[in-house]
Amino acid sequence: MIDCFVIGHNELDINRQKQLIRLSYGESSTTYKERHKFNLAQVEYQKKLYTPVQFFNEFHNEKKDYTKSLDVFNESFSLAVAYLGTYLRRKGLTIDYINYFNGEKEALALRLKNNEIRTIAITTTYYTFPYPIQEILKYIRKYSKNVKIIVGGPYIAASVRAMKEDEIQSFLKSLGADVYIYNAEGERALYETVCAIKNQSGLDSIANIYYDTGDKYKFTSSVREDNDLDKNFIDWQLFKERIGTNVNLRTSISCPYACSFCTFPQYAGRYRTTSLEIVERELDLLKSIPTVTGFCIIDDAINISADRFKQFLRMLIKKNYGFKWSSFLRCQHIDREIVELMKESGCQVVFCGIESGSQRILDNMNKNAKVEEYKKSLAILNEYGILSIASIIVGFPGETHETFYETYNFVEETMPTFFQERLWAYDHQAAIHSKKTEYELKGSNYDWSHATMNSETALHLGNKMFLEIKNSIHVTEYPIIFHLLNRGLSANEVKEFLGNYNDFLKRSIE
Ligand code: B12
Ligand code: SF4
Structure with a gap:
């Protein structure tokens, strides 16, 4: 039984x-x-x-x-x-x-x-x-x-x-x-x-x-x-018969930041990390399963502490696992040393919550990020051939045509390999809701208006990015990138496939 x-x-x-x-x-x-x-x-x-x-x-x-x-x-x-x-x-x-x-x-x-x-x-x-x-x-x-x-x-x-x-x-x-x-x-x-x-x-x-x-x-x-995260690590051996090629990996819970559009940390509780010895133990278990070739770290950002991140990367390099890996990354907090270690340890692609190329909107979001830092980081990732996915939110309170075009131009200029634009979703549980009067917020979810924009206009502007951006490839379901790479497609083949898909999509809606 x-x-x-x-x-x-x-x-x-x-x-x-x-x-x-x-x-x-x-x-x-x-x-x-x-x-x-x-x-x-x-x-x-x-x-x-x-x-x-x-x-x-x-x-x-x-x-x-x-x-x-x-x-x-x-x-x-x-x-x-x-x-x-x-x-x-x-x-x-x-x-x-x-x-x-x-x-x-x-x-x-x-x-x-x-x-x-x-x-x-x-x-x-x-x-x-x-x-x-x-x-x-x-x-x-x-x-x-x-x-x-x-x-x-x-x-x-x-x-x-x-x-x-x-x-x-x-x-x-x-x-x-x-x-x-x-x-x-x-x-x-x-x-x-x-x-x-x-x-x-x-x-x-x-x-x-x-x-x-x-x-x-x-x-x-x-x-x-x-x-307790250290006592509660995964015994991957239990699943070895049906595990496949790619696994998700968690090395922390929650997030210490407080972006005003996001409710995740509020409900996930206090930010906690697994010790790197335990992460190493999980990786050892995964290495003993022959089918596994890669992992995707699902922590909100693996590099919240730069020191811990470097130790993690050095451990991957020392153990020479040979896994291909991907993660969410706070890309404003990286430098050349970190990117070199990421490359050497098998990192293929990172998902960066850029959100906006306008400093005013980043500040409204309480994103704790500077546009200039983003620019430097994306340039280093590009230089080392680590693929990046820039995630963009369109229509956040305070957004105007002017701030939108700052973001549009940011993507064209910084050339993340892929980008994804999403309409801002008005969640009444998120911190921005407390500024309802200041921003004249109305509606909820994807149907909203605020003092400087409504969701119809933002949707239209987001679509414009999809249709017009030339220097970055639009992606809708970003995990497809990890999986295609994991199947052995080269970065260029993945780009070509998504480019073709987008062309088909554009033709079908024009
Ligand atoms: C990776 C990920 C994705 C990937 C998944 C690809 C893949 N196969 O790996 C992709 C990009 C495809 C994705 C898509 C979406 N995602 Co997502 N995703 C995540 C992410 C980052 C990690 C999920 C994960 O593995 N977590 C780790 C595991 C261990 O946590 P867990 O599943 O919650 O389980 C724990 C507990 O909840 C509990 N638990 C879970 N189930 C049960 C059941 C029982 C009986 C019990 C007792 C306990 C229990 O046990 C676990 C251990 O504690 C989470 C954020 C996060 N950090 O969790 C968002 C998250 C799950 N996604 C979310 C959303 C909204 C989506 C989308 C709907 C987004 C969209 N609008 O398109 C889509 C849905 C896709 C679909 N087709 O249905 C929300 C879900 C909110 C909700 N359900 O209310 C989350 C939480 C993000 C957020 N900040 O809000 N996602
Ligand atoms: S968007 Fe990411 S960094 Fe910001 S609070 Fe939410 S989980 Fe943390």
């Missing part, structure tokens, strides 16, 4: 996503236009939508004679599955998992038919609507009415946090699970819940859960988990 079966991501079909967003927000909303024009870009060909990945598989894969279809979620192992699975195993429970629901759900059905599973934990890392979770629950219930279903993770935390009590009840009911874990982490709550179900004891004493009492979901109590 498996005590807990952990389920990774369920990616909804792109056409279904489009339909659901149209139903929820309406076709004329900026949300619909933002999500379905360039930023979650798909090209329409013969009445079918293609994401860059699907486009690669359909029109490039065969030509280049790659055997396996590319799929971003299938190819990088889910960290939520790895952390939860390791935690439960260390505490003596039995586990199984599927990393990617879409591709592996038959294995779950088989186990359910044989009545081999006691509880199921559903992760919700990337969801912004309930449908993928409901789809998983429906699937499970088709094969078992009795198995206990536990749902937790970012989607549950973010949704419950934003709701009033009566809304929470109907939300939890509409998903239909037995227990919900309401916490930024949740390993301990999951372990205790599985044990209680196994031992048929009550759930009342377990912190951070909502459980089904028949007529309503009862909340127990709220306690911060703050799991």
Whole structure:
């Protein structure tokens, strides 16, 4: 009997996503236009939508004679599955998992038919609507009415946090699970819940859960988990049979900065780092798995402390792992020495949260960055051939046509290899909301206006960047870059592919 079966991501079909967003927000909303024009870009060909990945598989894969279809979620192992699975195993429970629901759900059905599973934990890392979770629950219930279903993770935390009590009840009911874990982490709550179900004891004493009492979901109590990162490292050996080529790696939680558009640190808790000895131990474990060739560090920024970052890079070089790696980077805080070490240690591509090329907007964002520092850093990355992805936000409070063109010209001048422009999303939980009166903020999400711009205009300006920028290649789903490189495409081939995709997309919308 498996005590807990952990389920990774369920990616909804792109056409279904489009339909659901149209139903929820309406076709004329900026949300619909933002999500379905360039930023979650798909090209329409013969009445079918293609994401860059699907486009690669359909029109490039065969030509280049790659055997396996590319799929971003299938190819990088889910960290939520790895952390939860390791935690439960260390505490003596039995586990199984599927990393990617879409591709592996038959294995779950088989186990359910044989009545081999006691509880199921559903992760919700990337969801912004309930449908993928409901789809998983429906699937499970088709094969078992009795198995206990536990749902937790970012989607549950973010949704419950934003709701009033009566809304929470109907939300939890509409998903239909037995227990919900309401916490930024949740390993301990999951372990205790599985044990209680196994031992048929009550759930009342377990912190951070909502459980089904028949007529309503009862909340127990709220306690911060703050799991010790050094004790809670991943035992990659547990997953070695199905791990694939690329893994995500975490070396810290949260972020010490306070950008005014971002809510991440507020909910992820205090900034904590894993010791480098433990990171090294995880890398040693990964090195012993022959399929693994690369990793992507998902910390908000790996270089928050320059000293720790240098020690990390020197460790990679000394151990000579040979992994290709990528990460998010605060690129204003790098210098030539660091870039040399990054190159030598196998760094291929970095994602830089540039946000804007206007100092005024960076200051409004409380970004703690100087345009001049960005310029120097991007030049060094280019010089050493480390690919960069510059992420840009268009329309932040204070944005005018003038500040927008500062950003536009910044991208043309600094030539990051790739860029991604996103419409600012007005999140009422973010710090900027406290300046609502000063900036005359109205609306929410992607449908907003402020004193100097509205979301329609910002969307139009963002599109302009996509259509006109010459010195940097637009990218919508940046993980495709890591995966194509990991498949052995050269940097030039990746650039060529994305350039072709963009040309196709431009033609289809002109
Ligand atoms: C890498 C990443 C991506 C990559 C993923 C590619 C890949 N395969 O690796 C890409 C770029 C594709 C991506 C896309 C998106 N992402 Co993203 N992404 C991340 C990032 C940086 C890391 C995710 C991760 O691995 N975290 C580490 C793991 C260990 O954390 P975790 O999954 O939260 O799990 C922990 C707990 O939450 C808990 N837990 C999770 N599930 C469960 C379940 C149970 C039962 C229990 C008990 C506990 C539990 O256990 C884990 C250990 O503590 C996070 C930010 C972050 N640092 O987490 C954003 C993040 C997950 N992304 C987010 C968003 C919004 C998106 C997009 C919707 C953005 C967009 N508008 O397009 C898309 C969605 C894509 C899709 N198709 O659905 C949000 C999610 C918010 C939410 N769900 O409410 C996050 C948190 C960023 C943020 N600041 O808001 N993303
Ligand atoms: S945008 Fe990045 S650096 Fe800024 S607060 Fe959010 S997580 Fe931290």
